[in-house]
Amino acid sequence: MGADIEGAIEVRGAGGRWEIREWLPDAALVRDRETREVLFGYGGGLQVDRPLWDARGLPPDASADLPDDEINHSHSHATWAEVAAVDWDAPLSDRADGNHVGVWVPGPDGELVLDHVARTPLAVLDAAEELFGEDLWPYEWPPGGEVALDGAVYRPVVYTARMFAPPDGDRWGPVWALMRDLAAVHGDENVRLVVWFG
Secondary structure (H helix, E strand, C coil): CCEEEEEEEEEECCCCEEEEEEEEEHHCCCCCCHHHHHHHHCCCCCCCCCCCCCCCCCCCCCCCCCCCCCEEEEEEEEHHHHHCCCCCCEEEECCCCCCCEEEEEEEECCCEEEEEEEECCCCHHHHHHHHHHHCCCCCHHCCCCCEEECCEEEEEECHHHHHHHCCCCCCCEEEEEHHHHHHHCCCCCHHEEEEECC
């Protein structure tokens, strides 16, 4: 079962040494290649240009309890100060993805809301070709171009961190909340998330 994510939250004590305070909660450990790519630059097929904390490696002063071997590899890390400074809506790529689209559905008030990001279905590509008069990838669709099909609206998508790991989401929200709480006690630069893949 390769490419599982694992991680821990470390706190730097008064003596300057980092110690593990908490292991990542199970919700964050869900196999989700796209979120791993958006946050840490590992795996996935989104072709994100600017992951938030791209494959930084194991910090040289990491706790001795953090694994670093053939099975546990490709580390990255971020302090709470870095997490707190994230613009969750900033584009992570220079253009819309060619293989994925945002799937928009009517929300509770009838307005369209982003439901999820998905590989572009063949039926959507076929409908786009008919609509735009030529065979185009989503990033090539004209400005404002979209395809309505089967109750959903498909639009080209430029990725943001909020799409995959929102600060209040079910998976990573608890991680960010725990880091924020620890930082309130220990300081923003003294709380750090370290992840690795195996």
